Amino acid sequence: MTDTLTRQTTTAPAAPPRRRRRTTRTAWVLRLIALAYILALVALPVASVVQHTFADGLGPVLDVLRSPDFLAALRLTLEVAGIAVLLNTIFGVGMALLLTRYRFPGRRLMSAVIDLPVSISPVVVGVALILVYGTYGWFGPALERAGFQIIFAVPGMVLATVLVSLPLVLREVVPTLEEAGLEQEQAAQSLGANAWQRFRRITLPTIRWALAYGVALSLARSLGEFGAVRVVSGSVAGTSQTLTLYVNDSYQEFGPDAQRQAFAAAFVLMAIAVSLIVVIAALRPDQEKS
Amino acid sequence: MTLLSELDRVTPPPARRGRRPGAVTGGAGLGLGVGVLWLTLLVLLPIAAIVSTAFDDGIAGFWDAITDPEARSAITFTIGAAALVTVVNAVMGTLIAWVLVRDSFPGKRVVEVIIDIPFALPTIVAGLVLITLYGPSGPFGINLVGTRAGVVLALLFVTLPFVVRSVQPVLIDADREVEQAAASLGASGFTTFRRVILPTVLPAVVSGAGLSFARALGEFGSVILISANLIGKTQVSSSYILKMIESAEPVAAASVATLLLGLAVVVLVLLDVVQRRTARRD
Numbered sequence: 190m191t192d193t194l195t196r197q198t199t200t201a202p203a204a205p206p207r208r209r210r211r212t213t214r215t216a217w218v219l220r221l222i223a224l225a226y227i228l229a230l231v232a233l234p235v236a237s238v239v240q241h242t243f244a245d246g247l248g249p250v251l252d253v254l255r256s257p258d259f260l261a262a263l264r265l266t267l268e269v270a271g272i273a274v275l276l277n278t279i280f281g282v283g284m285a286l287l288l289t290r291y292r293f294p295g296r297r298l299m300s301a302v303i304d305l306p307v308s309i310s311p312v313v314v315g316v317a318l319i320l321v322y323g324t325y326g327w328f329g330p331a332l333e334r335a336g337f338q339i340i341f342a343v344p345g346m347v348l349a350t351v352l353v354s355l356p357l358v359l360r361e362v363v364p365t366l367e368e369a370g371l372e373q374e375q376a377a378q379s380l381g382a383n384a385w386q387r388f389r390r391i392t393l394p395t396i397r398w399a400l401a402y403g404v405a406l407s408l409a410r411s412l413g414e415f416g417a418v419r420v421v422s423g424s425v426a427g428t429s430q431t432l433t434l435y436v437n438d439s440y441q442e443f444g445p446d447a448q449r450q451a452f453a454a455a456f457v458l459m460a461i462a463v464s465l466i467v468v469i470a471a472l473r474p475d476q477e478k479s
Numbered sequence: 480m481t482l483l484s485e486l487d488r489v490t491p492p493p494a495r496r497g498r499r500p501g502a503v504t505g506g507a508g509l510g511l512g513v514g515v516l517w518l519t520l521l522v523l524l525p526i527a528a529i530v531s532t533a534f535d536d537g538i539a540g541f542w543d544a545i546t547d548p549e550a551r552s553a554i555t556f557t558i559g560a561a562a563l564v565t566v567v568n569a570v571m572g573t574l575i576a577w578v579l580v581r582d583s584f585p586g587k588r589v590v591e592v593i594i595d596i597p598f599a600l601p602t603i604v605a606g607l608v609l610i611t612l613y614g615p616s617g618p619f620g621i622n623l624v625g626t627r628a629g630v631v632l633a634l635l636f637v638t639l640p641f642v643v644r645s646v647q648p649v650l651i652d653a654d655r656e657v658e659q660a661a662a663s664l665g666a667s668g669f670t671t672f673r674r675v676i677l678p679t680v681l682p683a684v685v686s687g688a689g690l691s692f693a694r695a696l697g698e699f700g701s702v703i704l705i706s707a708n709l710i711g712k713t714q715v716s717s718s719y720i721l722k723m724i725e726s727a728e729p730v731a732a733a734s735v736a737t738l739l740l741g742l743a744v745v746v747l748v749l750l751d752v753v754q755r756r757t758a759r760r761d
Binding site (some may be wrong): 215216219220222224226227230231232233234235238241246256260280283284286287290291292293294299301302305306308309310311312313314315316317318319320321325326327348351352355380386409412413414416419420431433436437440451452455458459462463465466467469 | 511532577598602611699
C-alpha cells in the first residue's frame, strides 16, 4: 500500500514536464506559423516599400516632396481630413451624449445607420453621394443653380471622408460615457454648474482618452481615404488631388519619375499612419487605466 | 457648441433618482433634430438614391444590370474571394490571437503594432506595398499582378486585424483552469481546443470573420493596383461600379451597389444576432 502510494507520487511529478514539453513544441509551431504569416503578409512588404523608396538615396525623394503637385496634394489632404475630423468629433461627441443619456424611438436604428457607411464599399459611398449631390443627382441641379458645387469639389471630398469615418469617435466615447453614468453631472448641476461647465469639468475629463483615441483613429482613416474620394473628386493634379490619389495617379503613369513620386508620397502616408498607430497604442493602456 | 449648451436645459433634473437615461425634451430634441438631419443628408438620402436608381428601369432593369456578364463575373469573383479570405482569416486570426495571448517571446510588442498596420495604412499604400514585394520587380520572382491570387493577398492584408482583435480579448478573459482541468482529465491538446477553447472563442471568431467578409466585399483601394482590373478575371465589384458611374451608366452602377449594400446589411444583421445571443448566454 505504502509502496503503491510512493510509486504514485514519484510518477505523478514526472508526467507534467512531459506534457509541458509537448505543448511547448505545439506552441513553437504555432508561433512560427503566426510570425511567418505576419512577416510575409505585412512586415516584409512594408519594409521593402521603405527600401524601394530610398533605393536612390534621399535626394530624389526630397525632390518629390518639394514638387508643387505633391505640396498641393498634401495641403488638400490636410484640409479635407482636418474638416472631416472636426465634423466627426462634434457629431460623435454630441450623438454619443444623446445615445447614452436619452431614450427615444428609433435609437437603435439610428445607431445602426451611423455604423453602416464604414461597413460598405467606399466606392458605393462615393456613388451614393454623386446620385444625390452630383450634376444629375437629386439635389445637384438645384445646388448648382444656387452656386454650390459639391461633387468634383472640396465639399464632396469632405462629405465622402466624413462618411467613411463617421462612427469612429462615437464608438470610442459611448462605452466610457455609459460606464461613467450621470451621478457626477447631476451632483455638479445641483451645485449650480451650467451645461458648459459640466461638459468641460466633468464629461470632457471622463471621455478624454477615449476621445483622443477616436480622433486619432478618424484622422488615420481620413488622411488615407482613397476609394470614396476617388469617386467624387475628379482628381485633377494640383487642385483636386489628395495624397492617396497622387500615389495612385503617379503609379498609373509609367516611367521612373512617376514611380518615384508614387513611392515617396506613399512613404509619407505610411510614416503618418505608423506614427498614428504608435500614438494610438500609447493611448490605449492609459484609457484602460483610467 | 450650441448642441451641448442646449443639452443644459434638458439634463434630467437633480430630483431624479438613479442614473437611468431620460426622455428627450427641449434642447436635446434640437440636438437630436440636427443629428437626424445630418444623418439623413449624409447617409439615408444617398443610400435611398442608390436603391431608387437601381430600380429606375424596374425590377427587370435591376436584374439585367446584375446579370450582365461583366457584372456577374465581378460579383461572383468578389463574393468568392471574400469567402475564401474569411475562412483563412478565421483560422489564421485565431491562431495569431492565440500566440499573442498565450505565448511570450522577444519582440511581441512589435508584432502587436504590426498587426494594426493594415488598418492604419491607407488602402492605396497597402496595394503599393504588396506590389513591391509580390509584383513584377519583386525580389522573390513571384508576380501576382493581374492574378486572382494577388487580389486575395490584398484582401488578406487589409482584413488581417479583424479576427485577431476580436478573439484576443476573449482569450485573455478565458478561464485557463477549465483547460487545465480538461488536460488533467486526459484530454489531448486538440480535444481541449475543440471542446473547451473553441466554444469560448467561436462567437468572437464569427464576428471578426463576418466583419472581414463585409470589408472584403467592398474593398477597392488595396486591390486596384495589384488586380490590374482585368475584366472577367480580376475585376472586383467596386471597380465595376466605379467604371459604370464614370461611363454614365448610373443604373448599372447603382444595381451592383445595391447588391453589395444588401449583402453588407445582411452580414451586419447576422452579426448583431450572434452578438445578442452571446451576450444573453453570458
